[in-house]
Amino acid sequence: MSGRLMKIKTSLKLRQISMATLYSILSIISLSLISIQDFRFRAVSWFLFPLGLLFLLLWGSTSISWIEIIQYQFLNLCFLMVQLSILFMVFKYRGAGLSEVLKKYLGLGDILFFLLLALGLTTEVFLVFYLSSLILSLVLGLVFYKNRTIPLAGIQSVLLSTVIVLQSAGFINIFNINLL
Numbered sequence: 001m002s003g004r005l006m007k008i009k010t011s012l013k014l015r016q017i018s019m020a021t022l023y024s025i026l027s028i029i030s031l032s033l034i035s036i037q038d039f040r041f042r043a044v045s046w047f048l049f050p051l052g053l054l055f056l057l058l059w060g061s062t063s064i065s066w067i068e069i070i071q072y073q074f075l076n077l078c079f080l081m082v083q084l085s086i087l088f089m090v091f092k093y094r095g096a097g098l099s100e101v102l103k104k105y106l107g108l109g110d111i112l113f114f115l116l117l118a119l120g121l122t123t124e125v126f127l128v129f130y131l132s133s134l135i136l137s138l139v140l141g142l143v144f145y146k147n148r149t150i151p152l153a154g155i156q157s158v159l160l161s162t163v164i165v166l167q168s169a170g171f172i173n174i175f176n177i178n179l180l
Contacts, residue, residue, distance in 0.1 A: 023059035024168045030055055031157040031164075038109065038154030049112040056120030059164070063175040064122070076118035076126045084111070106152075113153035117160070125163075125174045133159050 030052035037044045060069060091101045102108055117126055133156045141150035166172045 020059060020062040021168065023055055023062065024164050027052065027055040027059050027164055028161045031161045034113070035151075035154040035157035035161070038151040038157070042107070042149055042151060044109040044112075044153060046112070049109075049116050053116045053120050056116070060120065060122070060175070068122075072122045072126070073119050075123045076121065079123075079127070080114055080118045084114070107149075110152045113156055117156070122175065129160065129163065 030048055034044050034048050034052060037048070057069065087106075088098065088101060091105065092098075096105070102111075114130070117130055121129060134152075136159065137150055137152050137155045140155060145151075163172070163174060167174050
């Protein structure tokens with residue numbers, strides 16, 4: 001009886017691993033499409049954001065519970081809303097309206113990608129990834145995009161795809177990060 005139970009447990013574990021692999025591949029494909037469109041056209045088809053979010057959530061759900069995911073989403077959205085509110089207040093103080101900010105400084109696709117990150121990553125990973133990817137995007141923008149707009153969602157998509165590959169290959173474990 002215990003041998004049969006072990007086979008069932010092993011089978012379930014292999015199925016979980018294969019589902020995680022499938023979801024990581026689908027996440028990478030959707031993120032790749034976002035980056036290609038952002039680099040090429042500086043515009044991204046809107047449906048790629050919920051599609052990428054769906055695959056990220058499914059991928060994450062193979063490692064953590066849905067209750068934890070919802071708790072992380074709440075904290076991440078709070079952080080993002082505070083950060084974006086401060087950013088828009090600074091631009092408003094400088095005389096730029098919301099439509100000007102979205103056209104000239106920060107695209108709607110960038111904000112949608114921020115939402116994808118906030119809803120699809122654990123809080124620790126979101127904070128580290130969000131801040132480090134913004135810093136790296138700033139550096140790349142200063143070097144390669146001097147007088148042009150920066151494909152922020154595209155750069156962050158490439159970086160997130162890299163994180164997913166490293167996680168899937170076992171080099172890092174983003175579901176077990178403790179910043180404290």
